[in-house]
Amino acid sequence: MSKNKINIHLIAAARPNFMKIAPLYHALKSEGWVEPVIVHTGQHYDLNMSDVFFEDLGIPEPAIHLGVGSGTHATQTGKVMMSYEKVLVESKPDLIVVVGDVNSTVACTLAAVKLPAHSSELIAHSKTINQTNLNTTYELGRPLVAHLEAGLRSFDRTMPEEINRLVTDALADILWTPSADADENLTREGISKDKIQRVGNIMIDSLEMLRDKIQAQTTLNDFSLKLQEYGLVTLHRPSNVDNPETLKNLCTKLIEISKKAPLVFPIHPRTRKNAETFGLFAELEKAEHLLILEPLNYVRFMNLVFNCRFALTDSGGIQEETTYLGIPCVTLRPNTERPITVSQGTNRLSTLDDLEETVDGMLAEKIRPECNIPLWDGKTAGRVVDSIKGFFN
Numbered sequence: 001m002s003k004n005k006i007n008i009h010l011i012a013a014a015r016p017n018f019m020k021i022a023p024l025y026h027a028l029k030s031e032g033w034v035e036p037v038i039v040h041t042g043q044h045y046d047l048n049m050s051d052v053f054f055e056d057l058g059i060p061e062p063a064i065h066l067g068v069g070s071g072t073h074a075t076q077t078g079k080v081m082m083s084y085e086k087v088l089v090e091s092k093p094d095l096i097v098v099v100g101d102v103n104s105t106v107a108c109t110l111a112a113v114k115l116p117a118h119s120s121e122l123i124a125h126s127k128t129i130n131q132t133n134l135n136t137t138y139e140l141g142r143p144l145v146a147h148l149e150a151g152l153r154s155f156d157r158t159m160p161e162e163i164n165r166l167v168t169d170a171l172a173d174i175l176w177t178p179s180a181d182a183d184e185n186l187t188r189e190g191i192s193k194d195k196i197q198r199v200g201n202i203m204i205d206s207l208e209m210l211r212d213k214i215q216a217q218t219t220l221n222d223f224s225l226k227l228q229e230y231g232l233v234t235l236h237r238p239s240n241v242d243n244p245e246t247l248k249n250l251c252t253k254l255i256e257i258s259k260k261a262p263l264v265f266p267i268h269p270r271t272r273k274n275a276e277t278f279g280l281f282a283e284l285e286k287a288e289h290l291l292i293l294e295p296l297n298y299v300r301f302m303n304l305v306f307n308c309r310f311a312l313t314d315s316g317g318i319q320e321e322t323t324y325l326g327i328p329c330v331t332l333r334p335n336t337e338r339p340i341t342v343s344q345g346t347n348r349l350s351t352l353d354d355l356e357e358t359v360d361g362m363l364a365e366k367i368r369p370e371c372n373i374p375l376w377d378g379k380t381a382g383r384v385v386d387s388i389k390g391f392f393n
């Protein structure tokens with residue numbers, strides 16, 4: 001590590017994080033004054049939940065790997081905190097960037113902000129931080145913490161992600177938001193406006209960066225699918241897949257829907273394990289119009305998104321990607337932290353009871369609207385780099 005460069009940790013942990021750090025890594029790498037370092041907490045560890053994304057996104061293997069693996073929320077969060085604290089003390093970053101809302105996001109934030117104050121030897125560049133931009137009264141004896149994708153709220157505290165978002169945003173020094181509703185959420189919570197910078201949606205950067213490669217994929221043909229005739233399913237939220245009755249009900253509905261439009265379901269490990277444990281997997285696998293796949297890499301999966309008739313999901317990222325591409329999306333959740341995808345996009349929420357009706361209504365619609373959400377333009381990483389420049393001069 002060069003002593004003269006600003007040392008930035010980009011924290012990645014779980015599948016949706018890799019698409020968020022990659023554009024920023026590339027943008028920072030092309031700057032002479034900064035050294036981006038990828039830290040992987042190991043929350044996701046299967047080859048097809050982690051490694052394949054590094055290859056697709058052109059990012060190097062993580063320089064630091066914490067290898068924490070799975071566990072209960074407290075175990076996973078605690079293990080990340082303990083491992084990352086040691087890394088912080090040893091590698092003395094100037095800034096850490098956490099993304100999204102997974103357990104590792106909040107764990108790394110907590111570890112960093114609780115480093116002993118006033119021990120400026122913990123960071124290499126403490127004197128170069130332009131604190132006036134932050135308008136804070138405390139002295140930094142620790143790295144700055146920036147949250148990318150800050151301010152999203154589902155207002156549902158039964159979701160582990162909502163807790164992670166609330167805590168991370170309350171503690172981070174810099175809050176990079178994707179949309180105006182996120183700014184409003186933060187100011188309503190009493191967060192100083194000086195900390196908030198609207199930079200746009202970083203996921204769209206990855207999509208645009210790899211658009212040609214995505215379109216060149218043969219995923220559609222490989223699985224004998226027809227353009228815009230199938231529905232793409234992804235489901236992994238504990239509220240949908242952890243309860244045996246709910247999952248049984250959900251599987252029955254998917255099989256029914258697949259009779260109207262064939263479904264493709266790259267199945268998340270959490271969902272597969274539960275379906276197997278509850279004795280539901282065999283029935284899913286043998287359904288004639290429902291194709292179960294292993295999790296796919298980014299470009300192959302996105303090829304299925306680009307070409308589908310609709311998506312049926314409980315993922316956060318897919319709500320955004322479908323809105324950006326003008327593809328109808330049904331989100332199987334009572335709420336969303338991304339309401340802009342409903343108010344200005346193609347997303348609609350559904351309960352399990354209403355699922356078939358919601359899908360029928362959507363299938364009857366023909367329009368693919370254009371997305372005009374400001375700053376969802378593939379240029380978010382550049383704006384983040386400009387923001388970082390403002391803090392270090």
Ligand code: UD1
Nearest residue numbers: 014015016043044045046049070071102103160161269270
């Ligand atoms: C996590 C995030 C969620 C995000 C999702 C994306 C939290 C609280 N949840 O949920 O916000 O939307 O990632 O996928 O941080 N497993 C494997 N292999 C892996 C990873 C997980 O088999 O590589 C299995 C394990 O049985 C594990 C379970 O999946 O216990 C759940 O993994 P975990 O990371 O705890 O939560 P996700 O459901 O993946």
